[in-house]
Amino acid sequence: MFESSPISLYIHIPWCLKKCGYCDFYSYVSQETIPEKKYIENLLKDFEKDLKLIKNKKINTIFIGGGTPSLLKQKSVNNLINGIKERYLVCKNAEITIEANPKTIECQRFIHYKKSGINRFSLGVQTFNTNLLKKIERTYTSSECISCIKKLKTINNNINLDLMYGLPDQDLESSLTDLKYAIKYNPSHISWYQLTIEPNTIFYSKKLNIANDDIIFQMFSKGDQLLKKSGYQKYEISSYSKLNYQCKHNLNYWSFGDYIGIGCGAHGKISQKNGKILRTYKNKNLKDYLHGNYLRSMNIISKQDLAFEYFMNTFRLYKPVSKRHFQEKTNLNENYIEKKIQMAIKRGFLIDELNYWNTTKKGKFFLNSLLKIFLR
Structure with a gap:
């Protein structure tokens, strides 16, 4: 099934x-x-x-x-x-x-x-x-x-x-x-x-x-x-x-969906049933890869990095970001990032609506500055 x-x-x-x-x-x-x-x-x-x-x-x-x-x-x-x-x-x-x-x-x-x-x-x-x-x-x-x-x-x-x-x-x-x-x-x-x-x-x-x-x-x-x-x-x-x-x-990608990556240097992102998100990184050395050594590393995205990873993708899109979608994809409560959201609003990068966050024109143009707010 x-x-x-x-x-x-x-x-x-x-x-x-x-x-x-x-x-x-x-x-x-x-x-x-x-x-x-x-x-x-x-x-x-x-x-x-x-x-x-x-x-x-x-x-x-x-x-x-x-x-x-x-x-x-x-x-x-x-x-x-x-x-x-x-x-x-x-x-x-x-x-x-x-x-x-x-x-x-x-x-x-x-x-x-x-x-x-x-x-x-x-x-x-x-x-x-x-x-x-x-x-x-x-x-x-x-x-x-x-x-x-x-x-x-x-x-x-x-x-x-x-x-x-x-x-x-x-x-x-x-x-x-x-x-x-x-x-x-x-x-x-x-x-x-x-x-x-x-x-x-x-x-x-x-x-x-x-x-x-x-x-x-x-x-x-x-x-x-x-x-x-x-x-x-x-x-x-x-x-x-x-x-x-x-x-x-x-x-x-931009909706923070799941994907697997195969081949030299490819990486993947897979959500687990326990709410954790797994990152995979494949071997960059071609000789090793051709000898069957595919996986370089595998790790769980830390709680402190999840919001940044989520917004790094979703803020690229020209549509509001659903608060419900954020919680479903990251397993984080909205309150966890409230201070950073307020900082982004104060700098004119975001507008906080009832069920959504909307990036302003300034937020889109200075996207890197907006994202830095969510770095740990």
Whole structure:
């Protein structure tokens, strides 16, 4: 007997042809043959071990991320999807996403991915400006982006385009031109987010010519207006979709739902019957992983960290946060965080309503400052 509450599955493919200077995701650069067959075999064994953690929950979404999953051959993707379905119940209408680079050699595989069960494609375009693509160390051109999008549109309706603003040497006009190109091809979903330079990236130690905060804010606000005017609904900090094309997988994350993660460096979150929440972290060492050493660590989220983890996800959404939902998902009483809620209200980040907390416009714009209030 399966429970009504679904669960998501994240699958990490760790390889890239090149590590971009701004990227802080876990990945291996490989110019050699990728051990696809062996990795898929181990992914499925990793999956089998996690099944004991998710008893009686159907898989509602699958997301294949990376790295660059579109480096995988059609046979590998087919074996992976079929292997998951053979081992556990996946909902008939499950959303199955794969991340892909808009590079010609990779987009030739898309029609085969579709046959394997992939029904949502997320293209990491970042910008349509070839010069800017070079500056952020992407491995394709603007013409390849456009060609890839056109090809994909003939295969599948559910397409996300990832775009960034605030790139090195990018001005306001260039950032809006990117959006106009994206809108022209009418994808079902657009992710529009600011480039952030993390400390553990190559770009962190470089002197980059990035626009000042005023220009960045104009990129954000004018881009936001353009997307909404073009029929895209904003439902999360950086996510815009056409009607009924929200990303179900990410919505589960942002609603503090449960998921398992398989593959090098993947992590999961599973609620226990005793009200505790379990975090799993998978081995980042590829050699160890391929020898069957999948789990790096497993721990219970402490009571002191639960509110922060919950709000870190739910405050991203453009809808009120239900107090009842907070209690159900964290097993915490509202009084436990009352002082921090009042602090957020005093700073103009939150509005306290009868059954909900609502983030203000200021709270959304200064989300990191809002979240810091809930850190232990």
